[in-house]
Amino acid sequence: MLKLQRKYSPSRTYALHKDGSGYLINGFVEGKDAVRQDLFLLVSTERGAYSDIYNGFFGVDRVDLIGRDYHYATVELSERIKDALFMRYGEAFKSAVFKNERINGEVRVTVYADIGF
Secondary structure: OOOOOOOOOOOOOEEEEEEOEEEEEEEEHHHHHHHHHHHHHHOOOOOOOOOOOOOOOOEEEEEEHHOOOOOHHHHHHHHHHHHHHHHHHHHHHEEEEEEEEEOOEEEEEEEEEEEEE
């Protein structure tokens, strides 16, 4: 029998749908889609920005990377995202692969995470 200590296991949550000006809540999302949505919110949220909703560990510190060297920013951001994933999912977080791109002067990071539930 395999037993994992989980810090958080999103299996059902409200479904967020992007519209022209933001996101709307419409119905529910379950299973892997709930985890995918949770991952999106985790890496899209500045740590501490919504302390009335999330604990102080939710999110990723990104603001101080604005204006920094591209290579430094991408390496540092990848490490911060890994830390956030571990803080959120504990031992269930196995690994992450990052695809970094520079688009019109902005850094875009795509995260492929292995979360074992």
